[in-house]
Amino acid sequence: MKGSLSSPKDLNEYRKSIQSTKKKFEKVISVCGGTGCHAQNCVQVREEISRELDERLLSDKVMVKFTGCHGFCEMGPLVVIHPAGILYVKVSPSDAQRIIESSVVGDSVIDELLYKDVATGKNFEKEQDVPFYSKQKRLLLAMNGMIDPQNIEDYIAQEGYSALVKALFEMSPEEIIKEVEIAGLRGRGGAGFPTANKWKACRRARARDNIKYILCNADEGDPGAYMDRSLLEGNPHAVIEGMIIGAYAIGATEGFVYVRHEYPLAVENLLKALEQARQLGLLGDNILGSGFSFDIKVSVGGGAFVCGESTALMASIEGRIGEPRVKHIHTAEKGLYNRPTNLNNVETWANVPIIIREGAEAYARIGTEKSRGTKIFSLVGKVRNTGLVEVPMGITLREIIFDIGGGMANGKAFKAVQTGGPSGGCIPESMLDTPVDFERLTEVGSMMGSGGMIVMDESTCMVDIARYFVDFLCEESCGKCVPCREGLKQMRFILDDIVSGRATGKQLELLKELAEVVRDTSLCGLGQTAPNPVLSTIKYFEDEYHEHIEEKRCRAGVCRDLIEYQIDADKCTGCLRCKAQCPVGAVLGEKEKPHHIDLSKCEKCGICYEVCEFGAVLRK
Amino acid sequence: MVNLIIDGQHVQAEEGWTILETARYYGIDTIPTLCYREGLTTDSSCRLCVVEIISRGRSRLSASCSYPVQEGIEVRTNSRRVRQARKIIIELLLASCPNSKTLQCLASQYGIKELRFKVEDRGCILCGLCVRMCKEQMQAGAIGFFNRGVDRRVAMPFHVRSDVCRECGACLYICPVCELQCRGPREPGDLCNGCFEAIRIDPFPSRD
Amino acid sequence: MEEDVRPEVQVMERYGYERSYLISILHEVQKEYQYLPEQALRNVAAGMGISLVDIYGVATFFKAFSLKPKGKHSIVLCMGTACHVRNSRGLLEEARRFLGIEPGDTTDDLLFSLDTVNCLGACALGPIAVIDGEYHGQMTPAKMERLLKKLAKEEGVRK
Numbered sequence: 001m002k003g004s005l006s007s008p009k010d011l012n013e014y015r016k017s018i019q020s021t022k023k024k025f026e027k028v029i030s031v032c033g034g035t036g037c038h039a040q041n042c043v044q045v046r047e048e049i050s051r052e053l054d055e056r057l058l059s060d061k062v063m064v065k066f067t068g069c070h071g072f073c074e075m076g077p078l079v080v081i082h083p084a085g086i087l088y089v090k091v092s093p094s095d096a097q098r099i100i101e102s103s104v105v106g107d108s109v110i111d112e113l114l115y116k117d118v119a120t121g122k123n124f125e126k127e128q129d130v131p132f133y134s135k136q137k138r139l140l141l142a143m144n145g146m147i148d149p150q151n152i153e154d155y156i157a158q159e160g161y162s163a164l165v166k167a168l169f170e171m172s173p174e175e176i177i178k179e180v181e182i183a184g185l186r187g188r189g190g191a192g193f194p195t196a197n198k199w200k201a202c203r204r205a206r207a208r209d210n211i212k213y214i215l216c217n218a219d220e221g222d223p224g225a226y227m228d229r230s231l232l233e234g235n236p237h238a239v240i241e242g243m244i245i246g247a248y249a250i251g252a253t254e255g256f257v258y259v260r261h262e263y264p265l266a267v268e269n270l271l272k273a274l275e276q277a278r279q280l281g282l283l284g285d286n287i288l289g290s291g292f293s294f295d296i297k298v299s300v301g302g303g304a305f306v307c308g309e310s311t312a313l314m315a316s317i318e319g320r321i322g323e324p325r326v327k328h329i330h331t332a333e334k335g336l337y338n339r340p341t342n343l344n345n346v347e348t349w350a351n352v353p354i355i356i357r358e359g360a361e362a363y364a365r366i367g368t369e370k371s372r373g374t375k376i377f378s379l380v381g382k383v384r385n386t387g388l389v390e391v392p393m394g395i396t397l398r399e400i401i402f403d404i405g406g407g408m409a410n411g412k413a414f415k416a417v418q419t420g421g422p423s424g425g426c427i428p429e430s431m432l433d434t435p436v437d438f439e440r441l442t443e444v445g446s447m448m449g450s451g452g453m454i455v456m457d458e459s460t461c462m463v464d465i466a467r468y469f470v471d472f473l474c475e476e477s478c479g480k481c482v483p484c485r486e487g488l489k490q491m492r493f494i495l496d497d498i499v500s501g502r503a504t505g506k507q508l509e510l511l512k513e514l515a516e517v518v519r520d521t522s523l524c525g526l527g528q529t530a531p532n533p534v535l536s537t538i539k540y541f542e543d544e545y546h547e548h549i550e551e552k553r554c555r556a557g558v559c560r561d562l563i564e565y566q567i568d569a570d571k572c573t574g575c576l577r578c579k580a581q582c583p584v585g586a587v588l589g590e591k592e593k594p595h596h597i598d599l600s601k602c603e604k605c606g607i608c609y610e611v612c613e614f615g616a617v618l619r620k
Numbered sequence: 621m622v623n624l625i626i627d628g629q630h631v632q633a634e635e636g637w638t639i640l641e642t643a644r645y646y647g648i649d650t651i652p653t654l655c656y657r658e659g660l661t662t663d664s665s666c667r668l669c670v671v672e673i674i675s676r677g678r679s680r681l682s683a684s685c686s687y688p689v690q691e692g693i694e695v696r697t698n699s700r701r702v703r704q705a706r707k708i709i710i711e712l713l714l715a716s717c718p719n720s721k722t723l724q725c726l727a728s729q730y731g732i733k734e735l736r737f738k739v740e741d742r743g744c745i746l747c748g749l750c751v752r753m754c755k756e757q758m759q760a761g762a763i764g765f766f767n768r769g770v771d772r773r774v775a776m777p778f779h780v781r782s783d784v785c786r787e788c789g790a791c792l793y794i795c796p797v798c799e800l801q802c803r804g805p806r807e808p809g810d811l812c813n814g815c816f817e818a819i820r821i822d823p824f825p826s827r828d
Numbered sequence: 829m830e831e832d833v834r835p836e837v838q839v840m841e842r843y844g845y846e847r848s849y850l851i852s853i854l855h856e857v858q859k860e861y862q863y864l865p866e867q868a869l870r871n872v873a874a875g876m877g878i879s880l881v882d883i884y885g886v887a888t889f890f891k892a893f894s895l896k897p898k899g900k901h902s903i904v905l906c907m908g909t910a911c912h913v914r915n916s917r918g919l920l921e922e923a924r925r926f927l928g929i930e931p932g933d934t935t936d937d938l939l940f941s942l943d944t945v946n947c948l949g950a951c952a953l954g955p956i957a958v959i960d961g962e963y964h965g966q967m968t969p970a971k972m973e974r975l976l977k978k979l980a981k982e983e984g985v986r987k
Contacts, residue, residue, distance in 0.1 A: 304768070306768075321765070321768075325664075326664045326683065326686040326687075328686060328687055328688050329688075473769075474769055474770045475768075475769050475770070476768075476769060477768070477769040477770070478768050478769065478772075479746070479765075479767070479768045479769045479770065479771070479772030480663075480665045480772075481664070481665045481666070481667055482665065482666050482667050482668075482709055482712055482713060482745075482746075483667055483708075483709060483712070485746070485769065485770060485772065486712035486713065486715065486716055487708075487712055488769075488770070489770045490712060490715065490737045490738065493737070493738045510736055513708065514708060517704070517705050517708040517709070520670075520680070520681045520705060521667045521670050521681050521683075521705050521709065522667070523664060523665065523667070523683070
């Protein structure tokens with residue numbers, strides 16, 4: 001790698017030299033190295049491909065790239081061959097040889113490795129044609145599939161850091177903030193606060209010793225959401241570039257990225273990226289000879305959802321308990337170490353270079369009146385195509401779940417989609433035509449949140465889901481204020497009673513009353529939004545609550561105390577399989593004779609139901 | 621000076637005063653507190669001092685002990701909404717500390733007739749007065765908060781006597797629950813509601 | 829003077845005794861010992877000039893830290909929402925029943941630790957169990973039992 005670049009001209013020349021070196025490669029094989037694919041052995045896939053290329057002496061003509069997450073996690077490990085753009089799915093290490101043979105040396109396609117649409121049975125050859133990708137608008141995620149996140153040259157070759165040059169040398173801080181304002185960028189962390197207003201307030205704030213901070217929240221705590229991790233893992237320089245531009249606009253000298261310790265690969269790639277940016281003079285003193293200095297430190301979290309709350313995050317960076325404080329004085333004036341501080345999340349920062357480079361008008365054309373640009377969602381749960389999707393704001397939930405997500409897995413009926421994580425709510429089928437937009441999602445009792453989108457089908461019990469989130473929050477509340485700590489605990493007791501069939505109708509009323517007080521009186525955003533999963537499930541699925549309370553019935557067959565396992569004597573072949581697997585010896589019977597379950601011993605673990613090949617075990 | 625309305629009364633306050641300070645300065649004593657104590661930093665954790673704040677046509681509840689006065693706001697310290705929230709908070713606290721005289725008296729004052737939540741006596745409401753007293757007034761820092769969420773507790777590190785503890789007893793002195801036990805005639809988990817010390821303040825002359 | 833070789837001292841040196849790195853420091857100390865021993869925490873408090881109450885507060889606040897020794901084999905179950913709707917609780921109950929311990933605990937013979945995490949972000953594979961660092965996707969209670977039985981057999985313990 002090159003030494004320090006001291007002017008925009010240096011950077012341009014460097015970019016040109018990288019681009020010309022890259023031209024000598026005829027083909028590029030990009031192997032997805034996201035965490036989802038990692039768990040499915042993509043490292044070996046890459047190694048096999050590299051070995052195969054070495055053996056065929058193709059290493060200087062064909063490049064193998066280990067990239068960030070491509071998004072289509074359901075089908076991992078993913079391999080894409082450029083320039084043709086052929087997408088191979090569920091690739092195993094043993095496929096390396098034939099991939100090289102047919103599609104790298106030759107120009108043919110291996111049909112079995114292509115993505116096949118379940119509904120139509122049709123094969124898709126190119127990445128961009130696959131329905132999962134074709135309806136997306138991949139503004140931020142596009143680069144994930146093209147660059148090696150551990151190599152800054154890849155990012156620079158894709159016009160990386162050109163927005164920084166434009167910002168530092170052609171724009172004043174005010175012009176940058178104006179540009180972000182015209183673009184209509186709103187915080188992607190959940191609440192959707194206008195980014196430009198935040199920046200203005202922090203720029204205006206007086207710093208007693210001329211130190212202001214900017215922070216990047218990468219403490220993605222919502223369960224079932226991994227957008228920020230994928231950006232940080234796959235394209236860390238976009239976040240870094242955004243932060244430098246923001247720092248220049250605000251007048252900050254120091255930055256922190258607060259990242260979850262559960263994301264080791266993101267930490268590794270980020271640290272490497274920072275080091276490389278520093279070496280090139282894109283970070284540190286006198287960036288590219290502009291006279292502006294700024295550097296970024298990485299602060300690793302300790303596993304606390306509440307640290308998504310700005311003041312708790314700042315306390316944690318200062319090395320204290322991650323407890324929020326009241327913020328009648330805004331963090332823009334008194335934040336980290338009581339100095340003016342601006343906090344945005346990963347996805348928000350990654351939008352900044354795009355806005356500056358492409359211009360605010362172009363950016364603002366995407367999306368709806370009040371919600372501009374794109375939003376990344378992690379589409380997970382009972383949906384067929386699990387993965388990360390980036391869509392223009394304004395697209396409906398139905399389009400995301402059924403067109404991009406391919407509908408429900410296992411052919412079951414859709415019941416609800418949960419957005420906004422533990423602060424959000426469950427949206428029923430009747431509201432699926434709601435467009436994705438900050439205001440509209442709030443109107444239906446949920447929220448945009450950071451982008452988790454969990455799809456639920458008829459085998460999901462909505463009372464159980466409410467209890468799941470309350471359970472989660474009981475552990476994740478910091479425990480400082482009474483309504484959140486004690487209120488959630490009592491909400492859990494009531495929900496425990498409901499799912500076990502012990503509750504009365506009076507308790508449901510008490511639950512509602514309590515939920516409202518927790519919402520109104522808690523100290524921070526965590527507590528104020530904590531009742532949302534309960535209130536939204538009561539709003540749309542109150543029937544299920546009543547069934548649990550009055551009929552002692554769980555229609556989804558989830559709540560253990562309300563179900564029973566039985567064996568259908570007509571279907572049972574007496575294979576002994578369930579009997580052998582039952583961990584508590586509750587299945588009785590002899591070989592080739594119908595078995596039955598001793599209900600006094602049965603712990604309802606469902607193993608018999610799972611292992612029976614004849615559908616003879618019934619859940620009632 | 622900042623002009624605002626508290627319970628229908630036009631008042632003036634110094635910039636930086638909290639609503640609680642202002643209300644007490646004007647003799648309005650309808651805001652109960654537990655975790656607030658003059659001379660200690662404000663924690664805003666018990667939320668018992670919530671009041672209704674009406675500003676720009678919107679009403680919301682906020683803890684008065686930390687809310688700085690603002691020009692033109694209207695504050696209701698004892699509206700129906702406020703009392704309803706306080707009642708639930710007192711019920712929640714009683715469920716974790718049923719024998720505390722302070723809490724039993726508050727329950728009587730707020731007309732709470734029934735404890736609707738599951739009782740788990742922990743003998744501590746985690747108001748943190750002892751922690752702040754120890755650190756801020758006694759300059760010791762022998763006790764602190766540990767764990768989080770529903771498992772949060774006050775203790776000494778590693779649950780062994782701390783080297784910095786001088787056994788001054790300030791923590792006991794300031795504790796609103798552990799010294800004074802309610803001696804009303806009742807079964808565990810019951811509400812006392814009979815004490816002559818507990819002056820009923822509910823129903824209050826409501827202004828809403 | 830002889831160089832102090834205690835791991836926590838070396839870690840603090842590496843981070844320049846800076847309080848803003850406290851959580852990173854505790855992570856690394858935990859890596860050295862597999863948990864946070866009382867003495868190490870006392871040394872960190874003394875070394876960094878932070879009161880013991882504050883260090884103990886931080887160490888018990890964050891879920892990543894353990895003040896108890898961990899077992900030889902780690903069983904980590906993802907309890908994220910996507911895993912939950914695919915029955916991660918069934919896995920947890922099976923593991924709990926099999927090992928006879930609650931999440932966060934370690935068996936008395938120090939062989940197994942059971943932990944839960946809120947989301948591993950590999951939702952496509954859900955429900956997920958990570959056993960000794962290896963990801964097992966699309967898990968079921970029956971598969972869980974099989975994997976645990978295998979581990980117990982390797983260790984020569986009857987469960």
